[in-house]
Structure formats: C-alpha cells, structure tokens
Amino acid sequence: MHKPRMKFLLLQQKYLEYLEDGKVLEALQVLRGELTPLKYNTDRIHVLSGYLMCSHAEDLRAKAEWEGKGTNSRCRLLDKLQTYLPPSVMLPPRRLQTLLRQAVELQRDRCLYHNTKLDSSLDSVSLLLDHVCSRKQFPCYTQQILTEHCNEVWFCKFSNDGTKLATGSKDTTVIIWQVDPVSTTEAKPPLLRTLEGHAYGVSYLAWSPDDAYLIACGPDDCSELWLWNIQTGELRTKMSQSHEDSLTSVAWNPDGKRFVTGGQRGQFYQCDLDGNLLDSWEGVRVQCLWCLGDGRTVLASDTHQRIRGYNFEDLTDRNIVQEDHPIMSFTVSKNGRLALLNVATQGVHLWDLQDRVLVRKYQGVTQGFYTIHSCFGGHNEDFIASGSEDHKVYIWHRRSELPIAELTGHTRTVNCVSWNPAIPGLMASASDDGTVRVWGPAPFLDTQEADGVNENCSNMDS
Secondary structure, eight states, rough: OOOOHHHHHHHHHHHOOOHHTTTTTHHHHHIIIGGGTTTTOHHHHHHHHHGOOOSSSHHHHHHHOOOOOOOOOOHHHHHHTTTTTTTTSHHHHHHHHHHHHHHHHHHHHHOOOOOOOOSSSSGGSOOSSOOOOOOGGSSSSSEEEEOOSSEEEEEEETTSSSEEEEEEEETTTTTEOOOOSSSSSSOOOOOEEOOOHHHHHHHHEOTTTTTSSSEEOSSSSSEEEEEOOOOOOOOEEOSSSTTTOOEEEEEETTTTTTEEEEEEEEEEEEEEEEOEHHHHHEEOOOOEEEOOSSSOOOEETTTSEEEEEEEETTEEEEEEEOOOOOOOEEOOTTTOEEEEEEEETTEEEEEEEETEEEEEEEEEESSSSSSOOEEEEEEGGGGGEETTTTEEEEEEEOOOSSSSEEOOOOOOEEEEEESSSOOTTOOEEEEEEEEEEEEESSSTTTGGGGGSOOOTSTTOOO
C-alpha cells in the first residue's frame, strides 16, 4: 500500500542529490524515467522539475528547503520510510535503549525500599545488576529520642519545608524543634521554642502553607484554637466561638489566609487569621478536616462514618467516602487524589477520592478507638506509615498490603507519625510513652554489622 510513496521518497532524494552535484542530465533522467512513470503526487513532480533551474547548490537547498546530501537528510529519509515499515521488517529507532529504560523503570517500581529520585537516563544506572535499594537507607532506625515532654505526646508534624518539627502533648505544650538534615547522631535536635498554655493539652497541629504560623487544637472537650506566629513565638489569635463548641480539628486553605476548624459538637467554621468568622456549616459533627488544592472544597469526616466534600462558595455538599466503622482521622496526598484513613477496629484504608473507591486495606496495625494518625511519605509519596496501639510504627509500600517495616522502641500507643516532606529518609513518631522518636537510615551504612539487623526491622529498639 505504501510502496509508491516509499519509492517516491527514495527517488526524490536521488534526484536532489544529482542536482546538488550539478549532474543535471542524470537528474533529468530520474525525473523522466523513474519519478514521472510512478504517477504519484504529480503536483510535487512539477515542483521538483522547477528545481532544474537552480543556478547552484545553495540556491537548490534554499528553494527545496532541503539539508543537502549527507547523513542528516538520509537519516530523515530513513525515519520517514520507517513509518511505513512494520517493526518485523525494521526495528524502530533506539529500540534497545527504550527496552533497557523500561527494564530499569520496572526494577525501580518493584523495589520495595526505593526512596530516592532515580535518574532514568541509562548512563546513571548499571545494567549489570538488578536495581535494589537496601533497607538500611530507609527510616527504620531510631536516630533520636526526644524526651522533653512530660506527658503523653499526641501529635507531631514536620513543617512543609521540612526544617522544623512541631510536637503537641497532653502536658499543655507545643515544642518546635529544628531539623538537621544530615545529623544521624544521638545528639538532640535544637529545641527552638516551647509554646505554652494549652490548658486541655494539644492533640492536633497544622502548619500554614508558608510555615509562618502553626495552629494548635485540643481534645474533644476543648473549645479553643490557638494560632501561633512561629518566627516570633507570639500568639497571633486565640479563638473560641462559644464554650459549647469543640474545636478539635483544623485545616489551612491553600491561600494561607484562611482556615477551617470544627469538632464533635456539630459545626465547622471558616475563619481568617484573626479568628473572624467568614462562614459556618451547621449540623456537621467533625472528626477531621482537609482543604483541597482548589481552594473551595473542604473534606470533613463526620460521625456517620463518611467523608463529605463541602463547597463554601456554592454551599453544596456531597458524599465521597463511606466506611462501615468510625473514621478516626484521615490525610490527603499532595496531588489531592488519594485519602488515607485510620478506621476504628479496621486499621489503615486507602481511598481514591476521584473515583470514590476503596483502593487498599493495609494489614498489621492495631487500631481500636484511639485517634491514630497515619501519613504519606518518602520520595513521590510512595510509602505509608501509621502509628498503632501495639506500640509500633508500621510502614507499607503504597501498592502492598503487607508492611515492609515494623519499628519498635516506643513502650505505649503510637498516636501519630509524620514523614519529612523534604528529606525522604526522615520520619517522626509521637507516643503515649511521652517521647518522640526520629527515625532515619542505618547509622552504619557501610559496615558489615548492618547485615545482622533483624530482617523486618522489628527489633530496632535502640
């Protein structure tokens, strides 16, 4: 079917090369004896015959918009011909390179502990061995134990830029720690400041998008919300709508100028940084809140075991997730597509918010009716971590239901985990045992002794 077209392209090249060499008679012979009898694309043949009048090679190349004879034009011709040939006759260009790159990508996708940006250019990868990441590069090892709180630690959260860690405790304080990206020693990270006065204790924290502010909420009977300026350590706003309220959850609007807050008493509010009420939504008993990236939609989990989407602009709401048991907490991936739920008596569930389907149930974690917070983390948010009532931290690869690591060391329920958004190998966990643990790669990456470490990281009690 493509034969005349392919023949025409070859003869056209031959004709132009003769012309460029000044062999006008030979070119004329190709035009009359070979191209014209094809009876293909006669308009183009008329154009080609006009090139006989070109006075010199430069003139020909300009008029014909042609590179001239040589490797480039012939390679281009070959590429064109290739589109008409089945792969069984002629391999597509750089086919081997494509196959090798696919092999590297597949190996990376199958690598359970892959937690770095892999340059997929073949120069940076050895093809002699399969790609495999060692678990020793993974945050399975206790780097620091922070013991400054003097009661249960209910929440921990890294700042968006990864330079700070905020921890909230039943002891009524919030502590802000400086994060050292390179330290793997037992030395404590510097304590930047302690924020005091939260009479009910601190059970939830939310960094503003620019990390300038931190909002702290308390447990169920707390009717106050505290908004701190992190640079100065000053309290910007202390908000309480009514003593009847409970303000136990909060989420920042992506614009950093507003936030939503609510609780179990049946309402949630949208406010500005001074605590002024912009909107409110009555009759919703809120367990956990999240603002999506569109700046309009607020997700709220309620006491009916569901997550609904609320739009403050057109005042509509809709069901997105329905579970069979209470949703104790949830968090959303950076791209807004996936939600990670801690479900009472069930454990950790992954939902696709767009398709509204349950994607995966992760196994191993012990979850009763405590509020436990899980998180996405690692490079590309490929991993999921959660606290647990059996005193462990569990880590899963997002695609795999079985944990790839169980971290031990805490002696009571682990309430919250936070994965550093800027340093993929750093994670923190907060526990009822009054400590915060910072987890990182093995401190002895290059030595043989690391090989003796228990294979599922479950004896990391340092």
